[in-house]
Amino acid sequence: MNQETDIICVGQAVVDCITRGLEGGQIRPGSGKAESITLGIGGDAVNEAVALRRLGFSTAVLAGIGDDPAGKLLLQMLRDEEVETGLISVLPAPFATPVANIFVSEDGSRSSVSSGAARLEGYVPSQELFSGAKIVTLASLFRAPLDDPDSVLQLVIAASMAGAKIFADTKLPTFRETSLDEISGILSFVDCIFPNEKEAAYYTGETEHEAMADAFLARGVSRVVIKLGADGCYAKDENEGFYLPALPLDAIDTTGAGDHFVAGFIGGVMDGMSFRECCERGSMYAAQCVAHVGGSAWEE
Numbered sequence: 001m002n003q004e005t006d007i008i009c010v011g012q013a014v015v016d017c018i019t020r021g022l023e024g025g026q027i028r029p030g031s032g033k034a035e036s037i038t039l040g041i042g043g044d045a046v047n048e049a050v051a052l053r054r055l056g057f058s059t060a061v062l063a064g065i066g067d068d069p070a071g072k073l074l075l076q077m078l079r080d081e082e083v084e085t086g087l088i089s090v091l092p093a094p095f096a097t098p099v100a101n102i103f104v105s106e107d108g109s110r111s112s113v114s115s116g117a118a119r120l121e122g123y124v125p126s127q128e129l130f131s132g133a134k135i136v137t138l139a140s141l142f143r144a145p146l147d148d149p150d151s152v153l154q155l156v157i158a159a160s161m162a163g164a165k166i167f168a169d170t171k172l173p174t175f176r177e178t179s180l181d182e183i184s185g186i187l188s189f190v191d192c193i194f195p196n197e198k199e200a201a202y203y204t205g206e207t208e209h210e211a212m213a214d215a216f217l218a219r220g221v222s223r224v225v226i227k228l229g230a231d232g233c234y235a236k237d238e239n240e241g242f243y244l245p246a247l248p249l250d251a252i253d254t255t256g257a258g259d260h261f262v263a264g265f266i267g268g269v270m271d272g273m274s275f276r277e278c279c280e281r282g283s284m285y286a287a288q289c290v291a292h293v294g295g296s297a298w299e300e
Helices: 044-054 069-080 149-161 181-187 197-204 209-218 257-270 275-290
Strands: 007-010 014-022 034-042 059-062 064-066 089-091 099-104 110-113 135-141 165-170 223-227 233-237 241-244
Touching (some): 007 044, 014 069, 064 069, 165 197, 165 257, 197 223, 209 233, 223 257, 233 275, 257 275
Parallel strands (some): 135 165
């Protein structure tokens, strides 16, 4: 890997098949029609790496994919984006590159279907690859391959020892349940964590945004940003807590919006911005993302 890489994004690398404007709003027996069907790359680590590369930072993806046509497509498209792919493990059968079916409604909201390939059963990201990185982002914490507390702890210790700041974007578990207490040893290494409202409620058991943030802060996280979708975000650290409204927009596709928020925030950190300014930049790039189809489709 190029030792000048600024940011390493760890997590899921996926090929997305996005169907927008499905006739009748749902799949029906027989054939159907849609406004568009788009094939592209996605997954939290990929979306963040592409967005940050387009913001001018050198990025790498640390992930596992299959030795198959979907994996070859993903690698080529990342190289076209000038994202470093040397940390991606191409795994032999029976591993397969995860492919997600995503259905986008007229208001931009989405639902998705994934297969057992997303389990990445047995794949553990290497903990010896963080040298030279300024930031390591755990782009899909609680989702494979970041759903094993012991291996994630080793990753964050290695990243911390390499001198990198650590950020974490959470996901609801799909195949393996993980509680907040199980990863309490990990959270003290995290500079900022970015759950959405449902994820924050699920992991903390709280219903108020401030109480959700406090639950993460009490476990050692330095800063918390709870993403609230169209309502913006709630952010808190030891000095302040504040709401930031979302920018007004007409959403086409919300796929990858949260990943772009994180990318914008991290870009702000790299540029020395304040906590609030980082959230403002995250909000701006999330808004840019939802104006396009696909989680890696936006360009400045």
